[in-house]
Every structure is written in C-alpha cells, then in structure tokens.
Amino acid sequence: NAGVTQTPKFQVLKTGQSMTLQCAQDMNHEYMSWYRQDPGMGLRLIHYSVGAGITDQGEVPNGYNVSRSTTEDFPLRLLSAAPSQTSVYFCASSTTGVSNQPQHFGDGTRLSIL
Amino acid sequence: GQQLNQSPQSMFIQEGEDVSMNCTSSSIFNTWLWYKQEPGEGPVLLIALYKAGELTSNGRLTAQFGITRKDSFLNISASIPSDVGIYFCAGQRIQGAQKLVFGQGTRLTINP
Numbered sequence: 406n407a408g409v410t411q412t413p414k415f416q417v418l419k420t421g422q423s424m425t426l427q428c429a430q431d432m433n434h435e436y437m438s439w440y441r442q443d444p445g446m447g448l449r450l451i452h453y454s455v456g457a458g459i460t461d462q463g464e465v466p467n468g469y470n471v472s473r474s475t476t477e478d479f480p481l482r483l484l485s486a487a488p489s490q491t492s493v494y495f496c497a498s499s500t501t502g503v504s505n506q507p508q509h510f511g512d513g514t515r516l517s518i519l
Numbered sequence: 520g521q522q523l524n525q526s527p528q529s530m531f532i533q534e535g536e537d538v539s540m541n542c543t544s545s546s547i548f549n550t551w552l553w554y555k556q557e558p559g560e561g562p563v564l565l566i567a568l569y570k571a572g573e574l575t576s577n578g579r580l581t582a583q584f585g586i587t588r589k590d591s592f593l594n595i596s597a598s599i600p601s602d603v604g605i606y607f608c609a610g611q612r613i614q615g616a617q618k619l620v621f622g623q624g625t626r627l628t629i630n631p
Contacts, residue, residue, distance in 0.1 A: 409561075438618075447522055447607055447621035448562070463618065495561050507552055508619065510561030 408432065411496050411511035418486045418518050426481040426514050428496030435501045437479035438508065441465065441492040448495060454479055455501055486518045525608050525622025532598060533630050540606060540625045541592040548610030551584050551591040552619070556605045565606075566593070595627075603629050 412427045430437065438453035440463075450463030454473040468490060470482040479498075483490060493515050497508040523542045532538060542551070550569055554562035566577050568584035568591060575582055581594045591610075595602055608622040 440619075440621075445528075445623055447525075447623045448609075448619075449522075449621070450618055453618060497561075507564045507567045509564070510554075512559065512561050 409496055409498050409509055409511035411494075411514050413514060414512065415515045416517070418483075418516065420486060420488060420518060422486050424483045424486060424516070426483075426494055426496075426516070428479045428481070428511060429477050430479075430496075430498040430509075431477065432498065432509070433476060434498035434509075435476065436508070437473065437496065437498045438463070439469070439471065439479070439481045440495045440497065441490075442495060442513070443492050451481065451494075488518045490516065491518045492516060523608055523610055523620055523622040525625055527625060528623065529626040529628070531628045531630065534598060534600060536598055538595040538598055538602070538627060539592060540608075541590060542608035542610070542622045543590040544610060544620075545589070546612070547588040548612050548620075549588070550611040551582070552609040552611065553580075553582050553591070553593045554607045554609060556607065556624075557603075562607055598627075598629055600629055600631055603627055 409430045435456045439451040440448040442448045449465050452471040454460045460471050493513045495513045496511045499508040500506040523544050525542045553565045556562045566582040571588045572586050573584040579596045605624045605626050607624050609619045
C-alpha cells in the first residue's frame with residue numbers, strides 16, 4: 406500500500422516560475438491537506454479539501470492554489486514562485502467523520518526558490 | 520496564526536533516560552496527536568488522544584490529554600538510539616474539517 410505519495414521530492418525554481426506539487430493517496434480518504442514546514446515553526450496548513458470538488462483555505466494560503474477533481478489527487482500550485490515560499494511541503498490525508506481519524510503524511514517536497 | 524506552545528525545543532539525553540515533553544494552548548482542542556519526524560520523511564503518528572483526561576500508551580510511549588483540553592504531554596521511557604528525531608504535538612479543534620494546529624517541535628538527541 407503506497408499511502409500518501411508526493412512528487413517531486415526536491416525542486417529548485419527561479420523567482421516568478423510556476424510549479425505544481427503533486428499529491429496522491431490510495432486509501433480512499435476524503436480529507437486531504439497541504440502544509441508547509443519552516444525551521445522552528447512546526448507545520449502550517451496551506452489549503453485543505455474535505456472531498457472531491459471542495460477546497461478551502463488554511464492558515465497560510467496566499468500564493469498557492471489547489472483543486473480536487475478526484476478523491477485520489479490534490480495538487481498544490483505555485484503560480485509565481487517567491488523566495489518566501491522556500492520550504493518543505495507536506496501533503497496529508499485521512500478519513501472524515503465523527504471518529505476524527507488521524508492524518509497520514511507523505512514524505513515531503515523540498516522546494517527552493519532562488 | 521495560532522500555534523501550540525511546545526517545550527522543550529530540544530533535549531540532549533543519555534540512552535536509557537526517560538523523556539518528557541508537553542504542549543499547551545490558550546484554546547480548547549477536541550483531539551490531541553503526537554507525531555515523530557525523522558530526517559527526509561514526513562511526520563508519523565505515534566499516539567492519538569480523543570477524550571479529556573485520556574491516558575494512552577504505545578510501547579514505551581505514554582501520552583495524556585489534559586483535563587482542561589488545553590494541554591497534552593508525551594513521555595518516553597528508557598530511551599534508545601532510534602528514538603532520535605523531532606516530536607510534534609498537534610491539536611484538532613473542528614470535528615469533520617480536521618484542521619491541525621502544530622507545535623514547534625521538540626528535537627531529541629540521545630548520547631549512547
């Protein structure tokens with residue numbers, strides 16, 4: 406079982422370039438989310454989705470777009486990369502509902518913006 | 520945006536020692552989670568707590584959900600070298616939406 410798969414693992418961009426980070430899960434989870442991790446700040450929620458066709462903003466959404474056309478995939482788009490978006494990005498998924506099932510994380514994408 | 524206050528930020532201990540770390544918040548959470556992260560990997564869930572006062576163990580790990588629902592602690596007994604990593608607490612407030620708020624992490628280093 407692959408779990409949550411993120412691609413690429415590493416990427417270097419120039420300021421102003423666009424980029425899509427891919428996230429796929431094979432657990433039929435309704436809930437998917439994107440976080441960024443910066444030194445000394447833990448993980449911060451960028452965008453999330455509670456199901457196909459439904460997305461919403463998290464704590465730090467500016468500069469990022471998402472879409473959820475299928476249950477399996479939740480890509481994160483940077484339309485015009487900025488140095489402040491240099492970070493490690495994690496995708497997570499879980500089931501939804503009363504039981505509040507914990508989120509499973511991918512291995513991350515390390516992104517550097519020059 | 521809100522983050523949980525996690526302490527200590529780092530710990531340097533001898534193998535075999537017990538470890539204790541905690542998280543506090545000014546607001547209430549419905550669920551507390553503890554994750555461990557190793558270099559180059561995503562956070563891996565260690566323990567999930569769903570009820571105030573709940574005390575849960577996972578091997579040498581024990582975590583508690585504070586009675587006030589504003590804090591949680593994680594204890595590791597008899598530490599071993601593979602316990603090295605960064606430990607994160609996370610709180611979840613909204614049922615269904617499952618948005619997590621993370622602590623800043625505790626970096627654990629163990630001297631053999």
